[in-house]
Amino acid sequence: MWPLLRGLSWRSALARAGRAPLQAGRRADSCYPGSAGELRGEPDRFGGVTVHLTQLHALGHLDAAAFQKALQAAIQQWQSEGRLAVWLHIPILQSRFIAPAATLGFRFHHAESDSSTLTLWLREGPSRLPGYATHQVGVAGQISQRKIIKLVNRSKLKNTWKFPGGLSEPGEDIGDTAIREVFEETGIKSEFRSLLSIRQQHRSPGAFGKSDMYIICRLNPNSFTIDFCHHECLRCEWMDLNALAKTENTTLITRRVARLLLYGYREGFDKIDFTMEELPAVYTGLFYKLYHKHLPDNYKTMTGID
Amino acid sequence: MWPLLRGLSWRSALARAGRAPLQAGRRADSCYPGSAGELRGEPDRFGGVTVHLTQLHALGHLDAAAFQKALQAAIQQWQSEGRLAVWLHIPILQSRFIAPAATLGFRFHHAESDSSTLTLWLREGPSRLPGYATHQVGVAGQISQRKIIKLVNRSKLKNTWKFPGGLSEPGEDIGDTAIREVFEETGIKSEFRSLLSIRQQHRSPGAFGKSDMYIICRLNPNSFTIDFCHHECLRCEWMDLNALAKTENTTLITRRVARLLLYGYREGFDKIDFTMEELPAVYTGLFYKLYHKHLPDNYKTMTGID
Numbered sequence: 001m002w003p004l005l006r007g008l009s010w011r012s013a014l015a016r017a018g019r020a021p022l023q024a025g026r027r028a029d030s031c032y033p034g035s036a037g038e039l040r041g042e043p044d045r046f047g048g049v050t051v052h053l054t055q056l057h058a059l060g061h062l063d064a065a066a067f068q069k070a071l072q073a074a075i076q077q078w079q080s081e082g083r084l085a086v087w088l089h090i091p092i093l094q095s096r097f098i099a100p101a102a103t104l105g106f107r108f109h110h111a112e113s114d115s116s117t118l119t120l121w122l123r124e125g126p127s128r129l130p131g132y133a134t135h136q137v138g139v140a141g142q143i144s145q146r147k148i149i150k151l152v153n154r155s156k157l158k159n160t161w162k163f164p165g166g167l168s169e170p171g172e173d174i175g176d177t178a179i180r181e182v183f184e185e186t187g188i189k190s191e192f193r194s195l196l197s198i199r200q201q202h203r204s205p206g207a208f209g210k211s212d213m214y215i216i217c218r219l220n221p222n223s224f225t226i227d228f229c230h231h232e233c234l235r236c237e238w239m240d241l242n243a244l245a246k247t248e249n250t251t252l253i254t255r256r257v258a259r260l261l262l263y264g265y266r267e268g269f270d271k272i273d274f275t276m277e278e279l280p281a282v283y284t285g286l287f288y289k290l291y292h293k294h295l296p297d298n299y300k301t302m303t304g305i306d
Numbered sequence: 307m308w309p310l311l312r313g314l315s316w317r318s319a320l321a322r323a324g325r326a327p328l329q330a331g332r333r334a335d336s337c338y339p340g341s342a343g344e345l346r347g348e349p350d351r352f353g354g355v356t357v358h359l360t361q362l363h364a365l366g367h368l369d370a371a372a373f374q375k376a377l378q379a380a381i382q383q384w385q386s387e388g389r390l391a392v393w394l395h396i397p398i399l400q401s402r403f404i405a406p407a408a409t410l411g412f413r414f415h416h417a418e419s420d421s422s423t424l425t426l427w428l429r430e431g432p433s434r435l436p437g438y439a440t441h442q443v444g445v446a447g448q449i450s451q452r453k454i455i456k457l458v459n460r461s462k463l464k465n466t467w468k469f470p471g472g473l474s475e476p477g478e479d480i481g482d483t484a485i486r487e488v489f490e491e492t493g494i495k496s497e498f499r500s501l502l503s504i505r506q507q508h509r510s511p512g513a514f515g516k517s518d519m520y521i522i523c524r525l526n527p528n529s530f531t532i533d534f535c536h537h538e539c540l541r542c543e544w545m546d547l548n549a550l551a552k553t554e555n556t557t558l559i560t561r562r563v564a565r566l567l568l569y570g571y572r573e574g575f576d577k578i579d580f581t582m583e584e585l586p587a588v589y590t591g592l593f594y595k596l597y598h599k600h601l602p603d604n605y606k607t608m609t610g611i612d
Contacts, residue, residue, distance in 0.1 A: 064402075092404060092405065092408040092413065092414060093405050093408055093409070094405070095401050095402070095404035095405045095408070096370075096401070096402050096405055098398060098401035098404065099398065099399050099400070099401045099402055102398040102399055102401070102420070103399070107398065107419050107420055108398060108417035108418055108419055108420070108421070108422060109418075110416065110417060110418065110514060111414035111416060111417030111422050112414055112415075112416065112438070112515075113413050113414055114408070114413055114414070115414070116414060116417050116422065117514075130473060130512065131442075131473070131475075131476060132418070132439070132442075132514055132516070133438070133439040133440060133441055133442050133513070133514070133516040133517075134439055134441070134442060134443060134474060134476050135439055135440070135441045135442070135443050135519065136437075136438075136439050136440060136441070137440060137441050137517075137519070160588070167436060167437070168440060169437075170437060170440050170516075170517070171508045171509070171517065173506060173508075174506055195504070196598060196599075197580075197596060197597065197598035198501070198504070198580065198596070198597045198598070199594050199595065199596045199597070200479060200480055200594060200595045200597075201587065201592060201594035201595075202477045202479075202592075203477070203592060204590075204592075205590055206436065207439070208415075208416060208423075208438055208439070209418075210438070210439040210476075211439075211443075211476070211477065213441065213443070213519065251588050252585050252586070252588075253585065253596060256583075256585075256596065256598070257598070259601065259605075260598055260599060260601065263599075263601050263605065271599065272598070272599040274503075274504065274580065277562075279558050279559065279562075280558070281507065282466075282557050282558075284510075284511055286507060286508075286509060286510075288505050288506060288507035289505065289506045289507075290503060290504070290505045290559060290562065291503065291504045291505070291506075292502060292503035292504070292562070292563070292566055292578070293502075293566060293569075293577065293578040295565065295566065295569050299565075299569065
């Protein structure tokens with residue numbers, strides 16, 4: 001649901017440049033004869049133009065120098081049309097065109113698997129194009145029993161108790177990561193109940209310079225016999241919550257969450273939970289998961305608000 | 307604080323292959339004579355080897371075919387040493403080496419600005435290397451007054467009321483994004499109070515195929531005069547919470563959060579808030595922000611737990 005924003009939007013920059021957004025998209029495409037064929041760009045409604053190198057007919061025979069010449073001519077044309085930026089999609093096997101584009105000012109926006117995307121901001125000042133994904137998401141599951149599942153991970157230099165958990169796979173829901181990781185690491189089957197805590201850390205080691213969002217979920221166990229992963233963990237056992245909340249042999253975040261769970265046992269988990277609701281997105285037809293404090297069921301009656 | 311994990315860890319794969327993790331890192335480096343100079347790899351403690359092309363002395367004169375030959379020989383050597391994977395870092399101006407690496411099975415792991423990173427999994431089965439960032443993070447700020455700030459964004463095809471907000475900049479804290487976006491869009495100065503709600507959506511439009519985490523914060527206003535950004539917004543005004551909770555002219559998530567805020571006014575914001583605490587990370591010396599239900603100050607006295 002996010003428009004292509006970064007601070008002030010790209011659209012704003014266009015508006016400031018005196019052009020209404022959709023005017024820039026009137027032409028279906030723009031073709032530029034280069035020394036080795038057409039360099040075709042597709043305008044978008046944000047004032048940018050997108051080039052897919054796969055659509056270049058003469059790609060197989062085009063050398064890097066000829067491509068650079070054609071691209072330079074096309075950039076001049078796009079600038080004269082008032083375009084804001086260029087998006088250049090390059091299949092991995094055509095990566096010989098990356099360096100020529102870089103000499104004209106293009107930089108990587110992102111790359112994944114078998115293609116890369118480069119961008120060039122055509123206006124004065126820093127680029128206002130939206131960035132790429134900034135966070136990895138790790139999820140830990142906390143089985144909500146008086147005795148909770150804890151393990152000592154092999155990976156740490158200093159062995160401390162931790163909650164079972166790991167990184168989300170692409171497209172995986174928070175709760176599903178928690179359930180999967182708890183099962184892989186401990187052999188315990190469980191179901192999602194709520195979201196207990198969120199940690200944001202920047203420059204996180206292992207995140208390739210990006211930020212880390214670490215989310216701790218509360219799970220209900222469906223089985224109790226531990227069959228833990230000996231390759232990842234040195235020990236795994238049920239541990240008393242009170243003992244965990246008091247031990248020094250763990251991290252601050254673990255003690256905080258242990259304390260939180262004890263509070264939940266005492267006062268009710270509704271006091272500490274963000275529960276989940278699945279809702280339809282307005283424009284896309286997709287569904288999303290929304291987490292917040294669950295309001296009492298009689299709240300509608302009390303307030304008349306659905 | 308995340309190890310290089312993806313499902314079962316890379317370390318696990320190494321252990322299963324019968325090698326202790328640190329044994330693979332005994333040699334300080336491995337040099338491979340190629341047809342055009344040395345291809346130097348640095349072993350890591352996870353069983354991988356990393357090659358920085360910037361460290362190749364003969365790089366300037368190396369052609370793509372010679373590089374491919376040297377790389378192929380090096381791969382065979384790394385495989386014979388029991389290495390699990392190769393990380394290949396390529397400066398953008400040396401991108402002519404990407405396609406030759408791709409023909410040997412390398413794929414993009416990520417790329418940003420002026421360099422790309424490719425990986426090759428050297429074992430049977432799918433790669434178990436950790437992925438790159440999977441989420442963009444958007445943050446909206448909700449001024450906690452009986453009348454709350456709402457605006458109509460220009461970007462939507464259907465104009466609906468929304469909370470002011472936008473995408474986090476790299477390395478920016480959730481609360482800082484909320485404060486910045488509210489100020490940029492409405493002119494209202496504010497301070498962070500709590501985190502109210504989190505939405506996770508996959509395949510989010512505008513996220514380049516990645517997932518979107520959208521977080522709504524509660525802010526306290528430090529100013530009240532609206533001076534909104536006309537480039538991004540059509541309208542911006544203080545709106546009665548009750549009216550917002552009941553209007554059809556907004557999104558489900560906005561109505562949910564309006565209802566949540568009304569509940570907070572009635573029962574106390576401590577009932578709906580995840581508050582923030584800054585804590586030191588154990589291993590890195592960095593600090594992180596932790597969000598969860600704030601426990602009552604007398605809880606320590608009640609339970610004897612710090």
